[in-house]
Amino acid sequence: MTKNTQKITPKKMQDILYKLFLKYKFSKEKAQLMANVHTESTLLGVHSHGINRVPLFIEYVKKGIIKIDAEAEKVESFGSIERWDGHFGSGVVNASKCANRAVELAKLNGMGMVALRNTNHWMRGGTYGRQIADADCISIIFTNTQPNMPAWGGKYSRIGNNPFVVSIPRKEGHVVLDMSISQFAFGKINNYKLRGEKLPFVGGWDSNDQLSNDPEEILLKERGLPIGYWKGSALSIILDMLATLLSAGDSTYRVGLNEYETGVSQVFLCIYPEVFNDKELQEKLINEIIDYTHDVEPMNPGDKTYYPGEQSSKTKTKNLKEGISVNNSVWEKIVELSE
């Protein structure tokens, strides 16, 4: 804990966020859900999409970009797949509802999918991966975003970092991949800049159109690097296509026409593995993979390998014990907003 941060208990964070969201006229149910989700994300160590994002969220609410009373509704369905319209409501509320619906469909049919359009930023994608895993289902979910990376070969940012989430339920801790398609989030790049450090690997282009690990240079033009260069570029494009055509919603292109990032498209695909009566075998197979990758000499002394989601689960355990470190000015801002 530095002098710029203070420890907040999860209970305190939840209470103040609940109060804040109520003040901004969200229903009790929505306010509770959003307070839980933001607190949980922060507990897991993802401050950028937890507590730190709250002031921006409130700004969007004030501007009317996020509609307080909107309810996501089903607009079309066929068998195990459905299309929903989020009517520009809270991204967290909409995503949570659609993730639940995908679980219901999967438990009926083995698989279910909800494609959601006209929604807002879902904050931390892993939220819905863990929610679906808590319901004993596998998830494959993704969202598009505003343009923030160049397509490979192009000069300007025209593809999104389109977070991609896969989760698998597991007794000893869910396996949760929650990754954006950019090598580094701009928030992370900015943290390097503030610390006066270079990125450990190239993370975007400088003003001379060269790949760079200089955070200051990259932030000048905000052209992030896709993971795997041309590969992540292609992955980003096709995820955007899937989210857009399945939901009949806005693509990264269309989202980029707005002044603010809103109206994004998302897909919640869910598989219920318990339709096969071998839950124990499935756990054993997953644990074998975890043991095999854990039980290996590190590349650099002291390093460790992790399964997806393992580190954030450990952070949560630590934060539950010690309280959550929150930046003083972020916390003061939120307290002020809530009063």
Add this chain to the structure above:
Amino acid sequence: MTKNTQKITPKKMQDILYKLFLKYKFSKEKAQLMANVHTESTLLGVHSHGINRVPLFIEYVKKGIIKIDAEAEKVESFGSIERWDGHFGSGVVNASKCANRAVELAKLNGMGMVALRNTNHWMRGGTYGRQIADADCISIIFTNTQPNMPAWGGKYSRIGNNPFVVSIPRKEGHVVLDMSISQFAFGKINNYKLRGEKLPFVGGWDSNDQLSNDPEEILLKERGLPIGYWKGSALSIILDMLATLLSAGDSTYRVGLNEYETGVSQVFLCIYPEVFNDKELQEKLINEIIDYTHDVEPMNPGDKTYYPGEQSSKTKTKNLKEGISVNNSVWEKIVELSE
């Protein structure tokens, strides 16, 4: 065309491969399918998993690793998801059958999934992406492999490059992402070595456990780099988990216990977007994304951006006109084997 290569027509390639597979006792139907698939992959420019891979395939057949008479069969099913056992038959024949079955399920239910275990290398994953797109469906498919990359932080190769395919049907040319999770395939790294060139980016670890772009160094220990470093490592792990638990098949760990790469697990997930009556809108939305990313100044003069699958489609058009360049020694070997 260099002096080491010759031009072969697709018809000639197909005929000789058909003859070869028949000689090795595959049924007419299987021989035809495999001859088509290998020719098509080579037409698309993916020689490594087309014509160049045939001698190794025949070696596996001779060793009994690939079972000539095996027929993939359904072992369990629930609603729109099924488990199949490939009984160690031809990876191409098994994958093609399961891709077809996933299409059938999707056309009934909106979505369908087949998880296949005990199969062999499917050659080019995009084959099944295009097959499913030809049937007007979206595909999300992946396979595990033998271990060939270190999990992030670990010293030895314990995760697979697990090719991942997503395809979307489109009138003017399907969109097909076909990527392995490694930054460079070892075959490509070897090509750089043969040409005495460095890789354009780091692609694996050298003998001193440092990331390197020296193909010779990387090939010494065969520790490939996942795309996006820690991100691709996590993606590889979770794809392996999905393929393994959904099929109740072998994981990369178990595949690695065999002397040869066999018994891999695969997932064929299929969505039928025409359940929503707006095919034209869907095409329009996809084409908007393509136009937006195409219509951009290049980062480097002369560069171009492509949508996933665009370049291989262009290569096919060129090869259909000019014939396919094939390495002389590869072609001679195949002719010899077929006689």
